[in-house]
Amino acid sequence: xxxxxxxxxxxxxxxxxxxxxxxxxxxxxxxxxxxxxxxxxxxxxxxxxxxxxxxxxxxxxxxxxxxxxxxxxxxxxxxxxxxxxxxxxxxxxxxxxxxxxxxxxxxxxxxxxxxxxxxxxxxxxxxxxxxxxxxxxxxxxxxxxxxxxxxxxxxxxxxxxxxxxxxxxxxxxxxxxxxxxxxxxxxxxxxxxxxxxxxxxxxxxxxxxxxxxxxxxxxxxxxxxxxxxxxxxxxxxxxxxxxxxxxxxxxxxxxxxxxxxxxxxxxxxxxxxxxxxxxxxxxxxxxxxxxxxxxxxxxxxxxxxxxxxxxxxxxxxxxxxxxxxxxxxxxxxxxxxxxxxxxxxxxxxxxxxxxxxxxxxxxxxxxxxxxxxxxxxxxxxxxxxxxxxxxxxxxxxxxxxxxxxxxxxxxxxxxxxxxxxxxxxxxxxxxxxxxxxxxxxxxxxxxxxxxxxxxxxxxxxxxxxxxxxxxxxxxxxxxxxxxxxxxxxxxxxxxxxxxxxxxxxxxxxxxxxxxxxxxxxxxxxxxxxxxxxxxxxxxxxxxx
Numbered sequence: 001x002x003x004x005x006x007x008x009x010x011x012x013x014x015x016x017x018x019x020x021x022x023x024x025x026x027x028x029x030x031x032x033x034x035x036x037x038x039x040x041x042x043x044x045x046x047x048x049x050x051x052x053x054x055x056x057x058x059x060x061x062x063x064x065x066x067x068x069x070x071x072x073x074x075x076x077x078x079x080x081x082x083x084x085x086x087x088x089x090x091x092x093x094x095x096x097x098x099x100x101x102x103x104x105x106x107x108x109x110x111x112x113x114x115x116x117x118x119x120x121x122x123x124x125x126x127x128x129x130x131x132x133x134x135x136x137x138x139x140x141x142x143x144x145x146x147x148x149x150x151x152x153x154x155x156x157x158x159x160x161x162x163x164x165x166x167x168x169x170x171x172x173x174x175x176x177x178x179x180x181x182x183x184x185x186x187x188x189x190x191x192x193x194x195x196x197x198x199x200x201x202x203x204x205x206x207x208x209x210x211x212x213x214x215x216x217x218x219x220x221x222x223x224x225x226x227x228x229x230x231x232x233x234x235x236x237x238x239x240x241x242x243x244x245x246x247x248x249x250x251x252x253x254x255x256x257x258x259x260x261x262x263x264x265x266x267x268x269x270x271x272x273x274x275x276x277x278x279x280x281x282x283x284x285x286x287x288x289x290x291x292x293x294x295x296x297x298x299x300x301x302x303x304x305x306x307x308x309x310x311x312x313x314x315x316x317x318x319x320x321x322x323x324x325x326x327x328x329x330x331x332x333x334x335x336x337x338x339x340x341x342x343x344x345x346x347x348x349x350x351x352x353x354x355x356x357x358x359x360x361x362x363x364x365x366x367x368x369x370x371x372x373x374x375x376x377x378x379x380x381x382x383x384x385x386x387x388x389x390x391x392x393x394x395x396x397x398x399x400x401x402x403x404x405x406x407x408x409x410x411x412x413x414x415x416x417x418x419x420x421x422x423x424x425x426x427x428x429x430x431x432x433x434x435x436x437x438x439x440x441x442x443x444x445x446x447x448x449x450x451x452x453x454x455x456x457x458x459x460x461x462x463x464x465x466x467x468x469x470x471x472x473x474x475x476x477x478x479x480x481x482x483x484x485x486x487x488x489x490x491x492x493x494x495x496x497x498x499x500x501x502x503x504x505x506x507x508x509x510x511x512x513x514x515x516x517x518x519x520x521x522x523x524x525x526x527x528x529x530x531x532x533x534x535x536x537x538x539x540x541x542x543x544x
Contacts, residue, residue, distance in 0.1 A: 071087065076103075102132070114149065114233070114235050115180060115210075120214055129231055150233040152277075159248075160283060164400070173208055174240055175241065177237035236271055246281050252542075294443060298416075300412050315350065359373075360372055406526060409506050435499055484519075486498075486519070
């Protein structure tokens with residue numbers, strides 16, 4: 001079950017504007033500022049008011065205006081005022097009543113259902129996570145205290161690999177214990193018990209793993225001192241091993257490219273409700289705990305491979321920032337007409353070798369060849385290569401990325417042993433058609449029905465037959481496929497052929513021009529004639 005709630009758990013979070021952090025020490029009879037008839041809402045952090053404290057502060061429960069709770073079978077909205085949270089319009093019954101957070105959490109009279117998957121993001125470096133809680137209040141009570149229905153595993157992740165990585169999720173699994181699903185509870189006024197799974201009860205496979213998906217995909221730099229904290233809520237376990245798995249991929253790489261999976265297993269004889277244990281995972285190649293998935297690997301020569309960036313290179317002159325496009329199919333298009341040293345927006349069509357080195361700047365629109373460098377020779381391994389010279393935002397330091405040479409492009413398209421090499425496609429995104437070229441990695445095995453390796457194959461609507469939905473593309477992308485959108489080119493300040501033709505620079509030069517990949521409806525070639533002052537797209541790669 002996937003929760004869609006607005007209740008936040010922040011470990012050790014300080015007070016934020018308008019957001020209330022409540023600890024188990026708040027008195028339930030403190031009603032100053034609470035309207036007459038309103039029910040005060042309080043909560044305990046992990047460890048509880050009287051329980052043993054963990055390394056995480058008990059001040060960990062955050063209420064916000066608009067949160068929804070279920071009291072005695074009906075849903076109510078939480079209001080935050082000052083340092084208190086309350087619910088108006090609820091008449092406490094003459095009998096004890098139950099509270100469920102979040103409203104809508106599947107729970108019977110004597111059961112609670114804990115999700116197998118959570119979505120989480122980070123606020124000022126602290127994890128924001130949705131958690132189920134339960135409460136029981138006495139007859140005619142004017143306050144109700146919520147308590148966690150789960151235990152938790154606190155995973156501390158460090159990166160000791162030789163590349164920056166993006167962490168996409170963490171899971172906790174067990175062969176023996178039930179970690180999610182429906183469990184019985186014992187409720188009394190002011191009390192809550194969720195027992196561990198009985199050894200005699202069969203456990204369904206889907207109840208043995210809980211995953212936290214990190215929606216903002218935090219970056220962990222190689223060799224950095226930063227530790228990423230990810231908390232995973234689970235049902236109490238009586239005993240047995242739990243395996244903590246961290247999922248990550250190379251920073252800046254296309255989805256599915258050079259994935260790394262890291263596991264850490266330790267025996268924990270008991271983990272009770274409202275208790276948090278800590279596990280440390282070092283992303284490294286030691287101890288046999290690291291596996292690397294070669295999805296997204298492309299041959300560019302004999303025994304030489306690369307992965308591609310997850311989008312075309314973009315530049316903002318206002319902040320002197322390079323980044324990769326958020327999606328592989330994103331293009332700036334006519335916005336490139338604003339190219340200038342003072343333009344604070346993004347461009348993605350740049351002259352050859354315009355890394356910013358020796359005055360050869362990405363915002364150049366001059367049609368004078370001498371303004372672009374170098375005036376002779378290739379830019380491979382030099383600072384005129386965008387990736388060699390620049391750090392890419394959230395994708396690594398200078399030197400992490402580079403531009404393919406002309407011979408590497410030729411090998412990639414024509415000489416690889418891969419069954420599929422490329423296909424022209426039309427991708428439908430939110431009602432808009434984006435034409436482009438899909439490159440298939442060496443080990444691409446997904447049966448997609450595409451026609452491929454046909455240079456004269458047109459786009460959909462122009463005589464072709466490769467029309468993709470966004471969901472189809474997501475499956476292909478997960479298998480390591482790379483999409484090069486038909487971004488057009490720019491001469492001076494005039495973008496041309498946007499959406500119809502793709503021009504992608506190589507790092508190789510011939511007399512008077514530079515080589516580029518050019519694909520359109522009617523062909524796919526390496527063209528030796530583009531002038532160096534034309535603005536073409538750039539898709540960087542990184543060596544494996």
